[in-house]
Amino acid sequence: MNNTKKIRIALDGPAAAGKSTAAKKIAEKLGFIYIDTGAMYRTLTYKALKNQIDPKNEQELYNLLLNTVIELKPGIDGQLVYLDGKEVTTEIRQQDVTQNVSDVALHQLVRSEMVRRQQELVKNGGIVMDGRDIGTAVIPDAELKIFMSATAEERARRRFEEHQKQGIESDLHVLQAEIEKRDHIDSTRAVSPLVKAEDAIELDTTHMSISEVVNKVTELAADRGAV
Ligand SMILES: Nc1ncnc2c1ncn2[C@@H]1O[C@H](COP(=O)(O)OP(=O)(O)O)[C@@H](O)[C@H]1O
Numbered sequence: 052m053n054n055t056k057k058i059r060i061a062l063d064g065p066a067a068a069g070k071s072t073a074a075k076k077i078a079e080k081l082g083f084i085y086i087d088t089g090a091m092y093r094t095l096t097y098k099a100l101k102n103q104i105d106p107k108n109e110q111e112l113y114n115l116l117l118n119t120v121i122e123l124k125p126g127i128d129g130q131l132v133y134l135d136g137k138e139v140t141t142e143i144r145q146q147d148v149t150q151n152v153s154d155v156a157l158h159q160l161v162r163s164e165m166v167r168r169q170q171e172l173v174k175n176g177g178i179v180m181d182g183r184d185i186g187t188a189v190i191p192d193a194e195l196k197i198f199m200s201a202t203a204e205e206r207a208r209r210r211f212e213e214h215q216k217q218g219i220e221s222d223l224h225v226l227q228a229e230i231e232k233r234d235h236i237d238s239t240r241a242v243s244p245l246v247k248a249e250d251a252i253e254l255d256t257t258h259m260s261i262s263e264v265v266n267k268v269t270e271l272a273a274d275r276g277a278v
């Protein structure tokens with residue numbers, strides 16, 4: 052008899068703190084579903100740019116979103132992302148999407164529709180969801196909330212290394228400036244800004260390895276019955 056509790060784990064934090072890497076592995080260990088909500092904002096941004104919609108135009112973005120199907124499906128190496136039936140997993144990581152996504156994610160209308168869709172995805176439990184407002188807006192009653200941080204220098208270094216491995220040319224200082232700019236927009240927006248939920252456990256991963264982070268969160272999940 053399996054008594055594992057299908058809890059909901061909310062993982063928030065700034066860019067490149069290691070959320071999706073950890074979330075994917077934690078979900079694997081627990082047999083949970085992993086959901087990267089950033090991919091949903093990225094997919095809308097990608098479609099908006101393709102359709103020459105201004106990321107500042109809330110009403111047009113909202114209309115576009117209402118006519119957009121975003122699907123997240125488990126793949127061999129993480130989550131696959133589909134836009135209106137076409138796979139866009141790689142495309143949504145492109146630089147122009149990264150540079151515009153925080154402006155798209157500012158808008159009340161966009162966020163309320165995204166949150167509505169995300170809440171549908173979590174209703175059966177057994178999930179690890181990562182983003183910026185998961186513990187504060189999407190699953191305010193999550194059984195486990197983690198706020199994952201690391202210094203901006205370390206986060207930029209991680210993204211830089213990731214780019215190097217993928218053969219993408221980038222400059223460490225430019226990357227850090229981009230990350231800091233996005234964090235600033237995300238943390239200062241009026242609608243569900245990036246903040247630590249009062250009841251979230253803060254995890255500074257600056258000096259932690261990926262497996263240390265995964266083990267720590269898995270331990271906390273086990274304390275809440277998820278084993
Ligand atoms: N604790 C860690 N130590 C070193 N590198 C890490 C750690 N966590 C994540 N990384 C690496 O940092 C990069 C960014 O991680 P990612 O999970 O994409 O961050 P986020 O989802 O928070 O934006 C990835 O290349 C990942 O392999």
Ligand SMILES: Nc1ccn([C@@H]2O[C@H](COP(=O)(O)OP(=O)(O)O)[C@@H](O)[C@H]2O)c(=O)n1
Pocket residue numbers: 065066067068071088089090092093152153154156181182183184185233237
């Ligand atoms: N729950 C979420 C998730 C992402 N986002 C927005 O989407 C952007 C991209 O998120 P992401 O998780 O893919 O970012 P990375 O840290 O992986 O680069 C963030 O910078 C936020 O502007 C959000 O507003 N709320």
